[in-house]
Amino acid sequence: MRCSEIIERLRELAPETCACEWDNPGLLAGRHDKEVKRIYIALDATDTVVERAVAMKADMLLTHHPLIFKAVKQVNDQNFITRRILRLIQADISYFAMHTNFDSAPGCMADLAASRLGLRDCEHLELMGEMGEKPYGIGKIGSLKQPMELEQLARRVKEAFGLPFVVVYGQNQVPDPVHRAAICPGAGGSEIERAIAGGAQVLVTGDISHHQGIDSVARNMAVIDAGHYGLEHIFIDYMAGFLEEQFGRDLELVKALPEWPAVVL
Numbered sequence: 001m002r003c004s005e006i007i008e009r010l011r012e013l014a015p016e017t018c019a020c021e022w023d024n025p026g027l028l029a030g031r032h033d034k035e036v037k038r039i040y041i042a043l044d045a046t047d048t049v050v051e052r053a054v055a056m057k058a059d060m061l062l063t064h065h066p067l068i069f070k071a072v073k074q075v076n077d078q079n080f081i082t083r084r085i086l087r088l089i090q091a092d093i094s095y096f097a098m099h100t101n102f103d104s105a106p107g108c109m110a111d112l113a114a115s116r117l118g119l120r121d122c123e124h125l126e127l128m129g130e131m132g133e134k135p136y137g138i139g140k141i142g143s144l145k146q147p148m149e150l151e152q153l154a155r156r157v158k159e160a161f162g163l164p165f166v167v168v169y170g171q172n173q174v175p176d177p178v179h180r181a182a183i184c185p186g187a188g189g190s191e192i193e194r195a196i197a198g199g200a201q202v203l204v205t206g207d208i209s210h211h212q213g214i215d216s217v218a219r220n221m222a223v224i225d226a227g228h229y230g231l232e233h234i235f236i237d238y239m240a241g242f243l244e245e246q247f248g249r250d251l252e253l254v255k256a257l258p259e260w261p262a263v264v265l
Contacts, residue, residue, distance in 0.1 A: 001250050003027075003034040003060060003094045009246050010062075014098050014105035018128065018136050023100045024066045029085050030094030036060045039243065041236050042256035043229060045095065049256055050084045054091045056254060061088065064235040066097035102235065103186065106134040112234055113185045114140035116160040117204060125182055125194045139184035139191050139205075141198045147177035150202065150222050157204055163230045165264055169213035170202075170222030178202050178222075185231035196221050206231055229261055 007027060019025050040058040042049040045067040053061045067084060075082045088095050103109040114122050125139030148156070154168050181202045182195040188205025189212045195203040196219055203221060206228040216223050240253045 001036050001247065002032075003030070003036050003096075004032050006036055006039075006060065006243070006247070006251075007032070007096060009243075010096065010098060013242060014101040014108055015131065016101050018105045018131060019099060019101035020104075020128075024069050025097050025099045025101050028066060028068050028095050028097055029088050030060075030092070032094070034059060034092065034094045036094070036251065038252040038254065040254050040256065041239050041243075043233055043235060043259070045084060045088075045097075046259065047080075047084065048259065050087050052256070053093055054087060058093055058254065061093050061095045062239060063095075063097050064099060064102060064232060066099050067095070098235075098239075100138070104128055104136045104138055106131055106136050108238075109185050109232065109235065110138065110140050110183075112238060113183045113204075113231060114142060116234070117157065117181065117183050118145050118160075119143065119181060119183065120145060123198070125184055125191045125198065139182060139188065139194075141180070141182040141195060141200050143180055144178060147179040149176045150174065150178055150224075153178050153181065153202060154224050157224055157226050161226060161230055161234065163226055164260075166227075166230070167208070167213075167225040168222065169208070169225070170217040173217050174201065174220055174222040183231075185234075186228055192216055192221075192223075204231070227262070229259075233258070 016025050036059040038058045039060045040053040041062045044065045045063050077083050119142035122140040122142035124137030127137040178201045182200035183204040184191045187207035204224045208225040213223050236255050240255050
């Protein structure tokens with residue numbers, strides 16, 4: 001199986017034309033014609049992930065977040081990002097990332113997260129365009145199957161995404177029960193205005209600042225901050241299932257171990 005064949009299927013799922021302009025998905029390092037038998041799937045190309053991929057003799061590394069966002073002027077061992085690039089190239093590992101194209105493409109991150117939360121009759125928070133006849137965009141807003149209190153919804157988020165904790169803005173301040181909610185995996189602070197305009201009583205997202213949280217509550221919308229990794233780690237299981245469905249036994253798929261970037265002590 002050639003790397004190019006795998007990339008072709010990945011691009012059918014989430015074309016790079018669906019990505020935001022500032023993003024940098026795609027084949028970021030390595031050979032397009034590399035023969036691939038083993039793929040390592042992770043959320044980020046951290047030092048730990050790169051070393052694990054090398055140690056297990058992976059032929060390809062697939063992540064959600066791109067290792068390279070800005071122009072790289074020097075590729076050497078003096079920078080923590082370019083050290084990882086060197087390591088991957090030295091090990092002949094082709095490295096592919098699917099970021100906001102996966103966030104927005106039909107059936108991918110936005111739809112997966114909304115389904116886990118139990119939202120129905122959904123619309124995109126930020127509609128970006130159409131892929132075929134299907135709309136694509138960032139985040140989702142819709143109705144819960146049954147209204148519930150904010151604390152109960154927070155517990156559902158923890159259970160649905162396998163989280164040790166969430167941070168809640170608006171407990172005992174935003175009127176219960178919640179019947180309309182929005183979800184935006186990753187850093188969703190930029191979607192607050194759209195969530196409020198869409199009538200969401202709660203926004204489930206990550207990377208919310210103190211002022212974003214309290215200002216949302218002042219406008220009668222609660223926020224459940226489940227962390228950036230907390231909502232997006234679903235990429236790993238989904239992509240493993242997708243590739244297995246596409247290629248079966250032709251590929252060995254290895255999923256990264258949970259790598260929480262922060263813990264509560």
